[in-house]
Amino acid sequence: MKKSLWLFHFGGASCNNCDIEILACLNPRFDVERFGMLLVGSPRHADVILVNGSINKKGKERLVEVYHQAAKPCLVVAIGACGCTGGIFAEGDTFAGPVDNIIPVDAYIPGCPPKPEAILAGLAKLVEAKFGKKKIPSPDHTKKIDENEIVENEIVTNEKVTLKK
């Protein structure tokens, strides 16, 4: 798994800048394919979900659904200030929490927007932390999340996932 991470891009309610930077990662100049990474179109094939942008109330349902649809084991990377903390949207009315309030996040790549180099470095660090020899402690995401919401759905279906209020 270490050498073949397939990326799935989930764009929340972002200002679209992070999306562009993620796509810039995939273009010939930065070329993630040399690390064996590939952009896939279906969450069923995803190994890493890249989440960027603030997550609003509508987007939250979608994000949880996509997370459940992905075949486990599946990592989540929050990209950009919005993904990590909420950024400039953090005090908005429709804001539903940064990504790690909704699903467990394995790596954070801050920046507004992060440069493609930073995204690549983040992904490389993620691989190092998860599969490398040196153990980098992964972020502690257990405290805020209601575990039942995530874990119970072992066999993921194409049923719509309903959120607990």
Place this chain on the structure above:
Amino acid sequence: MVLHLFYFLVFPGLLFAGIVGGLLSWFDRKVTAWVQFRRGPVLMQPFYDVMKLLLVKETIVPARGSVITFLAAPVAGLFGASVSAVLILLPAFGISAGFRGDIIVIFYLLTIPSLSWAIGALASANPLAAVGASREIKLLIGFELTLLLIFAAVILKSGMTISLYEIIALQQENRVLAGSLSGILLFVAMIFCVQAKMGMVPFDIAEAETELSEGAFIEFSGPPYALIKITKYIMLFVLTALVAVLLLGGLPVDGISLLWSLLKILSVALLLVLIRNTNPRVKIGQAMRFFFIWMNGLVIIAIILSYFGL
């Protein structure tokens, strides 16, 4: 019996064709990368992908829809691809003579993967997969007639023999079939057919990543998707080998001619990759028209030419 199992499972069936196909698929990705001025993946990448899907990822089955059909489809596809690998490669390497009429069996076996993927996609009850499957079937209808005509032309040109071994032997005695005017037309049509059969870019309508998010394969995950990947690798190798066998005089493996065989496979694969990298995706109607009118016309002209001995 044991020998047949060995043929099917190890050489030149599942294992051998899978490995060579994997290497060819790396070649495809690497050349694509070079075309785009980037580095591209490492040599073992296709195998890493398959191992990951096979060993690490979980299998998700659709909640609605038929689970058994869904899971059986990739297996059926893999079976079809490996059997056709055996039937094509044994005569191609000159190991066994095959049987009379094997070229017709091969034609049917080669449709099994596309067909079983379409069935599997329809069994997953996913609307995007259904659209992908219907496109796959439409495309199949489009290019299959052309492929049949090409087979017919090859049979006509090699003096009405319907055994692959004899076709190869004939080409090795005289000259290769692509060495004549009609042969060149057949070669062009065949390349496009292979392109469509592999779902490579001008004809990747069925798995359109951008609008259908991988179409027919959208619901497959983990091991079933790994089987589909292996099937694709095998098909890539088998189809390039088929082009080499039918039109370029087989793949002899003794001595220096091994190098030639390798060169044939690689140059056909290179041609496929370059077409894939320099063309946009066509619409399904355009693809149908392309095959029905232009390619069929081309092959019919080739048949008429070969009737006059050109």
